[in-house]
Amino acid sequence: MEYPTRPCIMCGKSFVPTYPAQVTCSDNCKAARVRQVDNAYRRKNYRKHKEYVTKLEQDNERLQNELIDLKKELEMTIRELQVARKGKDQEEIRAALSKRMKACERMSLRATTLPCGQRENCFKPTRCSECPPMARLEEVLAP
Numbered sequence: 001m002e003y004p005t006r007p008c009i010m011c012g013k014s015f016v017p018t019y020p021a022q023v024t025c026s027d028n029c030k031a032a033r034v035r036q037v038d039n040a041y042r043r044k045n046y047r048k049h050k051e052y053v054t055k056l057e058q059d060n061e062r063l064q065n066e067l068i069d070l071k072k073e074l075e076m077t078i079r080e081l082q083v084a085r086k087g088k089d090q091e092e093i094r095a096a097l098s099k100r101m102k103a104c105e106r107m108s109l110r111a112t113t114l115p116c117g118q119r120e121n122c123f124k125p126t127r128c129s130e131c132p133p134m135a136r137l138e139e140v141l142a143p
């Protein structure tokens with residue numbers, strides 16, 4: 001099918017189009033036309049793009065700062081937790097120790113293991129109720 005000749009919109013030269021929407025005469029003019037349309041689009045949208053990029057950069061900076069603040073907060077919380085845990089551990093150790101602690105009023109002694117039946121005090125002036133049945137004063141006094 002033949003279409004009537006028309007002027008190229010880039011160079012003005014007359015040409016015979018091979019399809020209805022053809023507006024340029026050659027590959028060179030076609031490429032020039034594509035560049036022209038692209039540039040027009042870019043010019044039109046440059047301001048919008050620029051604003052968008054600026055907004056993205058501001059958002060990015062704000063988020064970076066928020067991230068830094070959150071990291072600091074997290075580090076502080078971790079430190080507080082470590083301190084709290086250390087205190088709790090010590091408390092538990094103290095509690096466990098005091099649970100195992102035994103007291104001897106006779107000797108004014110507090111220990112996890114008492115020397116019941118191994119001291120003179122265990123028998124004098126009377127035999128202490130905590131003395132093991134096998135304990136003898138003679139063995140304690142023996143050299």
Ligand SMILES: [Zn+2]
Binds near residue numbers: 008
């Ligand atoms: Zn042309």
